[in-house]
Amino acid sequence: MIKPVANIIPLDTEAEGRREVLARFNSAEIMHLGRDDLLAAKALAGHGSEWGCWTTPKTLIPGGRKSALEIDLRKRLLSFLTKEPIAATPQSVLVDEGVLTLTRIALLLKLVPTGGRGGKSAILKAPSIAHVLYGTWPKLIARSLRRKAEDPSVEGLFQCLTDTDVSEFRAITKTRAEIDRLHTLVARGVWLDAPPQPDIRQTTNPATRAAPPIFETKSEPFPPLPDEWLAEIGPRVLWVIEDMGPNLLRLLENLCEAFKGLDWAKTNIGKNVSKLITANLERHPWLDRSGNPLKPPFNLTTANGKHGADTCEWPPCNWEHITVLSIVLQAAHLFVTLLLSGGRSGEIATLKQNCVEIGRDGKNYLSGYTYKLAGNLFGDARTWPAPDILAQCLGHQARLAAAWNWLPSSYGEGLPQTPRFGDALWISIRVAGKFDKDLNLDINSALKNLARRLDMDPMPGGKNVHAHRFRKTIGRLAGVTLFNSPLVLKRIFGHKSIEMTLHYILCDPGVRKEAEMVLRELRIMHCAEALEEIHQAMRDGTALPDHGGPGAARLITAVRNEDVKLNQSGRVWSEGSAYDLSLLLTMQGQGWRLIQENIICSKVPGEDGLCRKMRSKGEPNTANCQPQCDNRIVFARKRRDVELSIEQYLDIARQARDDGQLLVLAASMDNAQDDWVSFPDLERKYRADPEVQALLALCDEPEGEVESA
Numbered sequence: 064m065i066k067p068v069a070n071i072i073p074l075d076t077e078a079e080g081r082r083e084v085l086a087r088f089n090s091a092e093i094m095h096l097g098r099d100d101l102l103a104a105k106a107l108a109g110h111g112s113e114w115g116c117w118t119t120p121k122t123l124i125p126g127g128r129k130s131a132l133e134i135d136l137r138k139r140l141l142s143f144l145t146k147e148p149i150a151a152t153p154q155s156v157l158v159d160e161g162v163l164t165l166t167r168i169a170l171l172l173k174l175v176p177t178g179g180r181g182g183k184s185a186i187l188k189a190p191s192i193a194h195v196l197y198g199t200w201p202k203l204i205a206r207s208l209r210r211k212a213e214d215p216s217v218e219g220l221f222q223c224l225t226d227t228d229v230s231e232f233r234a235i236t237k238t239r240a241e242i243d244r245l246h247t248l249v250a251r252g253v254w255l256d257a258p259p260q261p262d263i264r265q266t267t268n269p270a271t272r273a274a275p276p277i278f279e280t281k282s283e284p285f286p287p288l289p290d291e292w293l294a295e296i297g298p299r300v301l302w303v304i305e306d307m308g309p310n311l312l313r314l315l316e317n318l319c320e321a322f323k324g325l326d327w328a329k330t331n332i333g334k335n336v337s338k339l340i341t342a343n344l345e346r347h348p349w350l351d352r353s354g355n356p357l358k359p360p361f362n363l364t365t366a367n368g369k370h371g372a373d374t375c376e377w378p379p380c381n382w383e384h385i386t387v388l389s390i391v392l393q394a395a396h397l398f399v400t401l402l403l404s405g406g407r408s409g410e411i412a413t414l415k416q417n418c419v420e421i422g423r424d425g426k427n428y429l430s431g432y433t434y435k436l437a438g439n440l441f442g443d444a445r446t447w448p449a450p451d452i453l454a455q456c457l458g459h460q461a462r463l464a465a466a467w468n469w470l471p472s473s474y475g476e477g478l479p480q481t482p483r484f485g486d487a488l489w490i491s492i493r494v495a496g497k498f499d500k501d502l503n504l505d506i507n508s509a510l511k512n513l514a515r516r517l518d519m520d521p522m523p524g525g526k527n528v529h530a531h532r533f534r535k536t537i538g539r540l541a542g543v544t545l546f547n548s549p550l551v552l553k554r555i556f557g558h559k560s561i562e563m564t565l566h567y568i569l570c571d572p573g574v575r576k577e578a579e580m581v582l583r584e585l586r587i588m589h590c591a592e593a594l595e596e597i598h599q600a601m602r603d604g605t606a607l608p609d610h611g612g613p614g615a616a617r618l619i620t621a622v623r624n625e626d627v628k629l630n631q632s633g634r635v636w637s638e639g640s641a642y643d644l645s646l647l648l649t650m651q652g653q654g655w656r657l658i659q660e661n662i663i664c665s666k667v668p669g670e671d672g673l674c675r676k677m678r679s680k681g682e683p684n685t686a687n688c689q690p691q692c693d694n695r696i697v698f699a700r701k702r703r704d705v706e707l708s709i710e711q712y713l714d715i716a717r718q719a720r721d722d723g724q725l726l727v728l729a730a731s732m733d734n735a736q737d738d739w740v741s742f743p744d745l746e747r748k749y750r751a752d753p754e755v756q757a758l759l760a761l762c763d764e765p766e767g768e769v770e771s772a
Contacts, residue, residue, distance in 0.1 A: 077123060077189060080109035081174055090174045090253050093167055101166050108173055115162050117169055117196055121503065123189035125413050125434050125442065129505065131193045136162050139197060143205035157208040164220055165204055168245075169196055175253055177244045199241050203232065219256035221245065229258050285529055287536040292523035296398075299361055299517045303395040304452075306357060308459050310349040311388055315466035317343050318385075322470070327477035337381045349378060363391070364516035387516070389463065390492050394513035396460040397489065397506065401533035403453040405555045408506050408530040409434050413442075414488045416461040419454050420446075427454040433557050445557060457488070464490050506530050538567030543578045583652025589663075590645035590655045593698070597622045598636055611697035611705075611741035614665050618696070621648060658688045661701035666694035690737045697741040705742060709735050709749065716758050729762045 084107045088096070096104065102114050111118030117134040124131055140161045171177075172192050178185040187195075203221070210223035217223045224232075232238035248254035321339050325332065349357040357378075364374050365384045379385055400411055406429075414431050422428050427449040432442030449457070467490055468482040484490045489504040510528040514521040521528055534556065541548040553564040568574060593610075597619055600607045607619060625644050626636055649655045654667035666672045666683040673689040688695060697705070712735040719727035739746040749755050 076109060076120065080107060081186075083107040084170070084174060090171065093170050093174070094254050094256075096167065098163065101163070101170065104170055105166065108170065110169075110173075115166075117166075117193070119189050119193050122441075124193065125409050125432075128507070129503075131190070131197060134193060134196050136165050136196070136201070139201040140165070140205055140208075143201045144208065146205070157212060160211075160220070161201075161204045161208050165196070165200055168200060171248055171253055172244075175248060175251055177247045195237075195241060199237050203238060203241060206232075221256045221258045224258045226259065232258075285531040285535055286524055286526060287539040288528075288532050289524050292520065293536070296514065296517060296519045299519070300395045300398050300513075302360065303391055303517075304399065304456060304459065306351045307349075307359075307388065308392050308395075310347075310357060311385075311392055312459060312462050312466065313347060314340070314343055314385070315389065315463065315470065317347070319466055319469045322478055327471070333382065340382070340385060341380055344378060344380075362518040364518070386492060389467065390509070391513060391516050393460060393463060393489065393492070393504075394509045394516075396456045396463075397504075397509055398513060399453060399456045401530055402536070403450055404429055404447045405534055405537045405552075406431070406447060407433070407435060407534070407557075410445075410557075411530070412489060412504065412506060414457075415486045416464055416488050417486070418488060419449055419457050422446075427451070429453070429457070447555065460488055464488055467492065535567060538564070539574050542568035542574055543581050583649075586649050586652045586655040587642065587645050590649050591641040593618060594622055594644055594648075595641040598626065598641065601626070602636075609699040609702060609742070609744075611699070611702065611743075611745075612662075612695040613691065613693045614663075614696040617665070617693075618648075656683060656685055658685050658695075661698040661704075662688070663696040663698070664688060664692075664694050665696055666692075670694065690740045695741070702742060702745075705738050706745065709738050709745070712738070713755065713758070720758065720761060725761070728758065732758055732762050 084104050087107065088100070088104055093101075093104070098114065102112065105117075106112040109120060111133075115135065115137045117136060119132050119134075121132060137158055140158055144158070169192060172187050172195070174186075176184050176186050178187045178191065206228055207220045207223055210225065210228070211217065211220055214223065229242070232242055242258055245254065245257050246260075249257045318339065321343070322336075325335055325339075351357045359375075359377060362375050363377070365376055365379060365387050366374050367383070367387075376384065379388060397411070400406070401408075404411065410431050410433050413434075414429070418430050420428050420430050429447040429449045431445065431447070433445050434442045437443040464484055464487060468484055469479060471478055472483070489506075491504045507527070507529050510530065511521040514523075514528055526532070537555070538552055541552050549561055549564050549568065552558075552567065553561055556564060556567065558564050593608075596608055601622065610618065621644060625640065629636055629640065645655075646652075648665070650667040654665050654670075656664045656666075658664050664672075664674075664683050664685060666674075668682055672683055672694055673692040674684040674687040683694070712731045716728050716731040716735070719725070719731060735749070739749055
């Protein structure tokens with residue numbers, strides 16, 4: 064990826080367009096401009112020269128959907144007017160007035176500060192303007208047009224709204240914000256028409272019944288993808304990538320060269336293309352990873368089925384098949400990228416073909432830009448860890464995009480003379496072979512079509528497949544399975560605060576119960592492994608595991624007692640005996656908590672512990688674990704680390720003794736004693752060392768010397 068040069072300041076296209084408009088028009092004149100002047104102002108601002116269409120450049124909304132980039136103002140008004148029946152005035156006249164008002168409002172939002180908290184001192188950015196123009200403002204203007212039709216004598220448009228209308232809109236967060244923004248425009252002297260303000264001079268009789276509150280409809284968050292759906296579609300996606308992908312890429316690259324010899328002016332060019340495809344497949348038959356003839360293990364859609372044609376025909380034999388399979392392969396790459404990177408749709412959509420880089424540690428990393436929480440209009444550079452399968456997918460996708468750079472968009476246009484997509488990673492291919500005019504991939508549509516073509520439900524759990532559902536899925540899976548998952552996810556998701564990450568983890572109501580169930584099972588399994596290791600040593604007559612800590616002896620005693628109990632009942636220690644015993648020792652997973660690496664607290668609720676104040680019997684306080692506690696178990700794997708840390712503490716103590724720093728000496732020796740208390744043999748070894756004894760003696764000052772000091 065080509066990195067931006069640090070000493071070059073990128074051009075702020077929004078500010079540049081704003082300056083060009085204000086150089087020709089005063090912001091106070093916008094509310095009086097006619098259609099021609101508004102069209103000129105809109106073009107100067109960089110939002111298109113077509114009347115009734117608010118167009119936003121792709122650079123201002125990276126990764127934005129087509130509905131946000133090109134907003135048909137007339138169409139949006141009509142969609143809301145169908146819910147606001149009007150009979151008196153012709154609808155076309157009202158729509159024309161609504162488009163005129165909506166265009167004026169959009170330009171004022173572009174030019175006048177109406178955003179930010181408190182003083183409304185910030186100018187709205189292009190994504191925010193597109194968002195309110197698509198949904199909120201057409202709703203307000205449609206209601207105003209309805210009231211205007213009922214009483215045409217009223218001047219203005221928003222002044223036609225009744226007190227009931229204003230109360231209804233103010234009960235909803237989005238419409239309330241835009242009404243307040245309209246009053247801000249009036250206060251700044253650039254607008255005159257505003258809804259009536261509530262009359263605060265009226266007194267309310269406390270004896271009357273309160274008006275029922277208007278409940279705001281809240282949008283439901285995107286749920287995680289169901290596990291069953293992922294388990295079924297996962298192998299199909301991998302088959303597309305690992306089995307079909309290499310064969311299709313080789314065919315596309317061969318076609319790039321073979322197409323150069325065709326005469327694209329002929330009327331039967333389609334038949335010639337089909338012959339080339341068939342000949343190539345005969346020379347290079349498609350084989351799977353095992354060397355067998357390639358055949359989909361599920362119903363794979365390869366065509367639209369026009370004129371009664373087979374939609375699942377295999378092997379591919381014409382240009383439509385190759386186009387559909389290219390779309391499926393790209394969507395499979397996108398599926399894996401979203402699931403393994405955790406990136407937002409805008410971050411993934413703007414990746415380039417050389418986005419995979421090798422770090423200093425020899426691992427693969429995904430290099431791109433993030434936009435949502437970035438103060439820079441052009442995004443902040445960031446990297447994601449890239450597992451091997453993700454690096455393979457993105458490498459294949461780069462080959463796919465590079466091949467389609469030189470393939471024809473349609474038979475009539477012939478071969479392109481220049482790369483069609485440049486270095487873009489994701490490309491937009493239509494089933495008929497025609498590309499979208501903005502050459503950008505619609506990510507969510509691609510995911511839904513992928514599910515359909517892989518013979519899967521495109522609405523798992525009752526909701527459409529969406530790019531954001533992949534981030535929620537990662538949050539749920541990590542929250543259930545990973546230790547310290549919030550901090551890990553915070554870095555992967557690129558969040559600024561841990562609260563944002565916790566929202567992702569807890570978006571599934573059952574995730575807490577599921578996480579607790581998995582955690583208890585892991586505790587039981589880890590305890591069972593330790594018990595099985597001890598019993599194995601007893602049975603073989605080898606040395607017992609050299610676990611440390613006051614609680615280690617309890618494990619050995621528990622295994623011996625259980626073995627005796629089994630022998631008395633005529634049974635023997637079997638494969639499930641350690642698991643059954645661990646259920647008892649951990650109180651079905653309530654105990655056996657991980658304190659640090661290779662350090663366990665076996666305390667269960669109801670038992671005493673040094674970590675609690677006043678020796679209470681509540682949940683263990685793992686942050687206050689004491690080395691002398693009877694519930695502490697230090698695995699033998701920790702022994703080497705303990706010896707190293709003791710030697711380091713002794714080195715510090717020797718240096719402090721030579722420098723006369725008695726406080727540092729005392730602190731170092733206290734830390735050394737806390738470490739060796741977990742292993743009695745280490746404690747005996749160091750306490751028998753004359754040098755260690757001398758260091759400990761320096762720490763034990765007589766009481767008289769302390770008082771005289």
